Amino acid sequence: MKQITFLIALLFSLVTSAQNQFELSYYLPQNATYNKTIPTPESVIGFRVGEWHVTHDKLVEYLKILAASSDRISLEDRGQTFEGRPLLLLTITSPQNHSNIKQIQEEHLKLSLANESSQLVVSEMPVVVYQGFSIHGNEPSGANAGMVLAYYLAAAEGNEIENLLNNTVILLDPSLNPDGLQRFTYWANTNKSKHNNTDSNDREFHEVWPGGRTNHYWFDMNRDWLPVQLPESRARIESYRNWMPNVLTDHHEMGSNSTFFFQPGIQSRVNPLTPKENQILTKEIATYHAKALDKIGSLYFTEEAFDDFYYGKGSTYPDVNGGVGILFEQGSSRGHAQETINGVLTFPFTIRNQFTAALSTLEASNGMREKLLEYQRRFYKNASKEADKDQVKAIVFGDDKDVAKTYHLAEILKRHKINFYKPKSDLLLNGKKFNEESSFIVPTNQKNYKLIKAMFNTQTKFEDSLFYDISAWTFPLAFNLDYESLKSTANIGEIVSDLQPVKGKVTSKSNYAYLMEWHEYYTPKVLNKILQKGIRAKVGMKPFSLEGINYDYGTILISVQNQKYNQDKLFTILNEIAGSASVTIKGVNTGLTNNGIDLGSNQFRIINTPKVAMIIGNGVTSYDAGEIWHLFDQRYEMNITKLDESYLSRVDLSKYTTIILPSSRLQLTDTNLKKIKDWVSNGGTLIGYKNAVKWLSSNKFIKLDYATVKVDAKDVSFEQKRDFSGAQVIGGSIFETKLDRSHPINFGYKSNKLPMFRRTKIFIKPDSSSYNNPIKYTANPLLSGYISKPNLEVLKNTVPFQVKNMGKGKVMVFTDNTNFRAFWYGTNKLLMNAIFFAKEM
Template sequence: MKSILLSFILLLSQAIANAQTPLNYYLPDSISYNPSIPTPASVIGHEVGEWHVTHDKLVYYMQTLAASSDRVQIIETGKTYEGRPQLLLTITHPDNQNNIEQIKREHKKLTNPNESSALDIQNMPSVVWMGFSIHGNEPSGSNASMLTAYYLAAGQGADIEDKLKNVVILLDPAFNPDGLNRFATWVNMHKSENPVTDPNDREFNEAWPGGRTNHYWFDMNRDWLPAQLQESQNRVKQFHAWKPNILTDHHEMGTNSSFFFQPGIPERTHPITPQKNQDLTGKIGQYHAKYLDAIGSMYYSKESFDDFYYGKGSTFPDVQGAIGILFEQASSRGHAQESVNGILEFPFTIKNQFTTSLSTLQAAYEMREELLDFQREFYQNASQSAVNATEQAWLVSDHDLSKLYQFAEMLNRHEIEVYQLAKNSNGFEAEKSLIIPANQYQSQLIKAIFDVRTSFTDSLFYDVSAFNMGMAFNLDYKGLDKKAFNSSLIGEKFDPLQKPQGSIIGGKSEYAYLMEWNDFYAPKVLHIIQKEGIKTQVSTKEIVMKDGKTLPIGTILITVKQQEKPSDQLYRILEQAIVNSGVNLYAVKSGNTGGINLGSPSFEHLKQPKIAMLIGDGISPYDAGEIWFLMDQHYEIPMTKIDINNFNRVDLNRYNVLILPHGWGYGSIGSQKSKIQQWLQSGGTIIAYKNAAKWLSDQKLTKVKFAENKPDSIGYEAYEDLSNNRGAQVIGGAIFEVELDLSHPIAYGLKKSKMPIFRNSTLFMEKSKNAYANPVRYTKSPLMSGYISKENAAKLSETSAVSISKVGSGKVISFTDNTNFRAFWYGTKRLMMNSIFFGQTISGSAAE
């Protein structure tokens, strides 16, 4: 009797759940469904939209579906930083599945003009990549992915059979598994049995950092081109293996919105994108409109968003013969929330995402030959354009071989062919240079990577207005025309397995070792050495070796006899420290070097950095995450993350470096001003970015001054121009030139007195009255690439980018710009690392 009652209760519970969001609420009733294919609810234990699906349940359902259907194959493309699997489902007709590798190979030939003309596109399937929820707190996409997969696997009838014969669907159910799971956990734990729709409820207001980002708090929808993140690298590898015709990118926007699909604002399309791409995007949009009309959903197009930055999922395909499509659904941010349009329920948001998946499939089916022909034509035109291009190849060079390697590896991820420069040419040294021929199948992507422009038809940008990678990496680079380029310049092809290797030149020493600071991984090596208790010093003047080699300012000195470890053990530690780095050490037999001797007072003793960083409410998770990623993934340096709400309980004396990322929440620790001041006076170093630097200034902890942003005059403007005029004063992201004092500790390891820096704010820092306290400053006409208004360009000219302040024995190093932007700004990362390791050595006389 007890078991019968239990069964009845379970059945009743299931019936109630089914009544809330039944499967037929979402699915078209025009076809039947194979009963042997498991529904989402039969696997995950609840109807779609009743709860937010957690990533483990999503994976379980997709794996179960693949095991149940001969239309579905599934692979794990990699794992996230938290160890969650990234999945890619290949869904198509069983006949195609039996020949899927051949289909993939034939499809990829569309990118090769030497082979594509012979392809019979009338008998080729189109390929659609459906990608969901790259922002974890925009979950309607991932929840809709279960419906899409079920529909494709279980749908019956001639219509869907024919579509599956003519279309290969690549389905990525969760672009961002870690963020999705973080958000699902949040909203599910705050769901009430009796729904609360008040926007003030905790369900709709996530705790910092929220579920939007990945493990390291990155916006992964900005990483398709740089591909610095593990998840992105796994994904783009599959993208290039398939080269889909359409890629859909399912997002969410504000609760009071409706539904958006591309095209975006026409004037904000990158000029490299061919017009036909936008025409086809518009044509596909007609399918979305028709399908949304059929279910009564409101929508719009062409009035928001753009197709400019190629690092976004919806724009990345546009420079590779495909159509990227952004979908933005008004977000319930939970299970049901009040909006200006009434109560917005989670199932409704899922239904719109699912519906546009079906409309995309219909477009890919009916426009199949047109899409395939466009892809073929794109690469044929690109090839012809490359033959006639002004730049026949690009030379890139740097004295930092590890940074140069990172640049080449980024290109290699996108199947761009990179070669060693075979011989000295155009002022570039062969052993420090690479050459990238323009005439290769990714020629348009290469063009985008080196693109420089300062003139625009529209002054508003949804994202950055410049992303030149040569500038981002602070490389010397040059385009070669037909006269300067010839095939004899092409050396060995870049091999990502051949990383720059450091060595101890001269073998074991009983006197001292000198370490160059020019390599990207020098901070990692120094950390390892210091962690082992090895005493280190840094030179403030040049050293001339016996063989005539000059080691620049910033060279690290490791004496032998002054260490507590014997020379044999010291040597083993140094050997291990430089493994898989490009860092060289030089064994020195005598202190009688040129320039300065090794016992000179021009060496500064270094303390091992003990680093903390403030995080939490009011601090930008992006900026904080970029710092965390750099320290953890590149340099393997531990850094304590202190929640700003716990700051009053923290003993700062455990640390000697405190990093304050950009943010607006520092007012909450205003009462701790004396604590900060005392710590600084005792010799601590604060590295403060953007608004954090301004907060320190406002608190009179520094003498740094910031220019006020006031309009020059008050006149009359049309109300309809309000948004555009205000937006035109935003620096959404552009590249500017700064000048460096190469003798300053902030610039150790750098060889060029000018470098590009990224800026996305209108925070202008006035020059310090102390002439030595401005080691990095903007040049007179600093714009290198991107958009800035004339008013802001005038304000920026010759202002300070980095300012040094003293508080007792301590220093505050203030930055107006993010030196670690999106992890691909390798050129300016050194500024922060120098601040960490050498900030302690800056003379108080060189500070405000």
């Protein structure tokens, strides 16, 4: 009888729980009372939490009203996304702390100053916790949980919440990706049925391309904490550096059949720059998560997946900055309720798990407050001692031919509050010239010593052979800048406190011609604007010298005569265009050179105005497509037409000079295949990346000879099978290539060596004619990152680029992404060369 009574009670409890999933009581702790004057989410957004997906605009509306209603919350608008949505940050703490917040902030920042932190009494200091939600827009349980968390922190009453707020400053970032969240929310809500359909085949669970994971330009923003190339990242890094939090949490979702993950991750994959104590603290914090999830009966796992190697992720960035980063991954409902192997997974359930983990983080941070503060102080003291012992006292970087790239790397350092200086004088180190005006020196003995090491170090030996993300990101290599280590600080000049881009200009008005060297990063932007104005321009196929200046391959010539503008108007236009970029255009008064080709030579070839399109849609990797779109739109201010494969059959391709095919596995009809082939044969240029290379060769656009790797699985157990396969992946490493600088694809590169990023196993054998191999991996190509020995052996002396004729047109292929994550400035010009100079290849 007792057993029957128990089963009835359990069934009643489950039914009641299911019925009440939309009530705030489903999420909130019941050991607190709640201030009735504080508005609930439902009172503002118009529905109960979890009943619908909250749109970003409603989330913003609620948080503004909440902040105005509570003396525990201050709200900061830190800027806008690409789509104009606000980037809010809530600072939540006790009213008493708020009245003294500037002093609290200043004292907290002293913990990262090794020479000032000893005097601080950490037992009297609050801990600082940064809680960020839904950096992937289609992982919305985080943003919805953040809304509940904000309400709880504003409305809860009692000794427990007051103790928490007195001892904690909470930086609540309610939506790390507003544009992506809005895009996904629209999808989920517009495909919701009145009676939830849990069939995983329903349209609700299958977003259309590109999905809501990414931001406006289809970037995965959880890889941008270190490069900080996007406005959302720049806002949060500024907030981070302004506070240097002790704990940062990053709330994500994963596959629907998964449960809940919290860190630590796989221990063998922790970056060696991360102190072991960091993982000890992470494990201690994990006990709080386990206890909280046990209490509500939620399944979870830890230390079996994910890693802390790449510092460009939200949960790893704090680890090199004296804090503890924590990743949460919740199995995703991908809509409102979906059938999984664990039963029906509801949206409210996912929200409750995220909210529970957010609260357990705060409980842990409060309970471990002094430990976390002491760890931060010790981290920076130890870093200072390591810097003292380090033989590398400074790093100099620059490029006397490209001040823009140098500026942009310095810009990243500035965003991370890394100090850098001008050299006292010009330096010549290992054959590399560092000019006083175009170089910077970064002393290593400063508070961000570890972060500097993380950004400038190379690494080729690893404890583990598997990586969740890339294994190399050495910034001067990514920027293709000269750099050298210094064993002395003797050459350090004045600190750079006001970093400004170099202003472009035309040196003098000419009645004969203007010359623009092609080395500078923004020369494609300038050339495109010149051509768009209807000004005729040519490219020099050979070097020459004129009026004491040596001009390299790819120099752009603009003659004054026979243009649509008179010489005064032409000078004004060129000066305006050059001024908008860090580019110098030189006025010259003669066509007779001192050496090499004269300005009237046939070796100056006319450049046609490009009109570029890119195929997107199903089968295309949205990240790669977005990086190209961003490069054109934001960097070079060039139009690129996005052609969706779904309507390709209706597009007149003849209006385009170039079509780009990002990494993809397209399934085009025979009609569309023929259409593209005819377009190329009639003079078009088709450029393919990564997986598109194999697609183009299999569809007979280009003939390529591939090298393959065969690795036998000897003495590998079934349990080791996955690790064995994973070790053969090239997850993202940097390799050295040798350039034929006379080939147009390499115009603008001053050296015959170029670092290139690689994460594919597409190995193309070189052409039998050496002049058809303008870029080739060297015999010892590995510069930084992991690659298995068999893959490395095959990679040697292969080629990452090929171009071949197809009728009157060209087909070009790159085995890897030259525009990776917007911070590979060093290889962006390869794509621009392919567009502007295709007919000369």
